[in-house]
Amino acid sequence: MAESAAAPGNRFDNFVAQRVGVEPDQVREFRDNARETARAAFDATKSKVIAGAKEGGKLAAEGVKSGWNALQQWRESRANHRTVENGTQQIDLMQAELEGIDQQVLSVPPAEALAMRGRQQQLRGQIGQLATERQKAASALANYHGAKIEQPRAAAEAQANAIRGLNERMRTSEQARDIATANFNAINRQISILDAQGQNTSVLLQKLQQFGKQIEDHTSSINTLNQRLGTAQNALDAIRSKHGKKIQFAEQLRGIQNDGLSGTLAVNRRKPEARLSAPVSELRPEPSAATRPETAAPTARDESSETRPEDLRAIVAGFAKFIGRLPGQLREMLGKLNGVDKLPEKFDTENVIDRWNEFAKQNGSGVKEIGASDKKTLVEMLPTKTNFVDFALAMRLYLRRDSEEVLKGIQGTVQKFLDAEEAKKSKAA
Amino acid sequence: MGEMERSIESKIGGMDAAQLGQYLDGVMAEHAAAAADTAAALNESDGVIAILKKADNDLTEAGEEIAGMLLHDPPDDEEVATLSIKQ
Numbered sequence: 001m002a003e004s005a006a007a008p009g010n011r012f013d014n015f016v017a018q019r020v021g022v023e024p025d026q027v028r029e030f031r032d033n034a035r036e037t038a039r040a041a042f043d044a045t046k047s048k049v050i051a052g053a054k055e056g057g058k059l060a061a062e063g064v065k066s067g068w069n070a071l072q073q074w075r076e077s078r079a080n081h082r083t084v085e086n087g088t089q090q091i092d093l094m095q096a097e098l099e100g101i102d103q104q105v106l107s108v109p110p111a112e113a114l115a116m117r118g119r120q121q122q123l124r125g126q127i128g129q130l131a132t133e134r135q136k137a138a139s140a141l142a143n144y145h146g147a148k149i150e151q152p153r154a155a156a157e158a159q160a161n162a163i164r165g166l167n168e169r170m171r172t173s174e175q176a177r178d179i180a181t182a183n184f185n186a187i188n189r190q191i192s193i194l195d196a197q198g199q200n201t202s203v204l205l206q207k208l209q210q211f212g213k214q215i216e217d218h219t220s221s222i223n224t225l226n227q228r229l230g231t232a233q234n235a236l237d238a239i240r241s242k243h244g245k246k247i248q249f250a251e252q253l254r255g256i257q258n259d260g261l262s263g264t265l266a267v268n269r270r271k272p273e274a275r276l277s278a279p280v281s282e283l284r285p286e287p288s289a290a291t292r293p294e295t296a297a298p299t300a301r302d303e304s305s306e307t308r309p310e311d312l313r314a315i316v317a318g319f320a321k322f323i324g325r326l327p328g329q330l331r332e333m334l335g336k337l338n339g340v341d342k343l344p345e346k347f348d349t350e351n352v353i354d355r356w357n358e359f360a361k362q363n364g365s366g367v368k369e370i371g372a373s374d375k376k377t378l379v380e381m382l383p384t385k386t387n388f389v390d391f392a393l394a395m396r397l398y399l400r401r402d403s404e405e406v407l408k409g410i411q412g413t414v415q416k417f418l419d420a421e422e423a424k425k426s427k428a429a
Numbered sequence: 430m431g432e433m434e435r436s437i438e439s440k441i442g443g444m445d446a447a448q449l450g451q452y453l454d455g456v457m458a459e460h461a462a463a464a465a466d467t468a469a470a471l472n473e474s475d476g477v478i479a480i481l482k483k484a485d486n487d488l489t490e491a492g493e494e495i496a497g498m499l500l501h502d503p504p505d506d507e508e509v510a511t512l513s514i515k516q
Contacts, residue, residue, distance in 0.1 A: 225471045
């Protein structure tokens, strides 16, 4: 580190001061402040970022496993569906052949008749076997889809019965209303007669008024019930119309389950382009670093002079942090670096500069190459093993660019680096 | 006048005010019971509609999820194999 080697530190400060056009003391002060700030900020977030990456990886792995299981079930259900469909077709064909033989067997020579009888026996055996397979597949399908199809189908069926019951009750109510209305009219006339006879009808008239109100309320309820039943009937018709195929499917499955020789599956197939885009996309998660065995194991860092790509990525991430930002994208990248559970304390300066140049050369704009003479100077100025803060500071001062621009370049470099790694892995796989 | 009314009229034709009052009490009670049955059926109809709506929703969801998966053409093995999923 710079503090542990005063002379190289001073030389470095002088070098930078000369380049930037400030006093060496200003460089030192700036470097010291920046180092402390960056170190504190990085330490504060490092553990959170790594923990987040691990948790994210775990969740992603669970998601993949769950998706995989769903996919397996789906494939099984598809195979069962085909077993039922093919079984139905074959059974139909064989039964037709059996019937044909029945019609011919009595009118052919004995030898041919014997052969036909043999064929019949063979067909019956095959039909029995197919029926059993189809029944089993239908049961598996019914189990797979049961709750999703059978329950709403049964609910709709039960409500159809309920609607019939309500309709009967409504007819009874309408009859009651008609009787009440007839009574009202007849009583009303009788009251007029009694009134003409001079009898006291005032109490009767009061009661009749109450009765009239009762009938009005009753009629209103019947009308409302009538409307509701119409709505319910329409809803049921809509269900039958809209979901007819699913209901039919559920009923057919039930039929085949109950009797392996009855029922057919007549389901429409959609055009290939309409296939399952949503489920497939759900089962195609973004590959997660945590799910890749080759990157899953966290690595303990050594402090050898060899600077590995992971180190470089950590350095670049540290650099981004140093220049004052850790954008979401970069944080995400860092999270994906599953192997980075501990940033290297020190690395080989020359090696890292070579790496830096290698990527600057490959990726073009954004990251400037460090020239040979400057590299020599930097290697001389910086300790052989330094920490990322010192290096980052040197780079920043060296590049003499706006933080935003540097960050953008670094992000591009990191992304390209990750992409190149992915491509290598894919190629190797 | 309808047949029902004529029938009722023949029954109550000779009644005096007191008898007619008793008869009226009887039909009002009968009518109240019929009206209560209708009100109960009305409440029941709400439940019927609610369950039908739920069945419709459930079947729609099932349709989106399952009909797309099974009733329609599922992906081929090759397509599935292209998914970069490893357990």
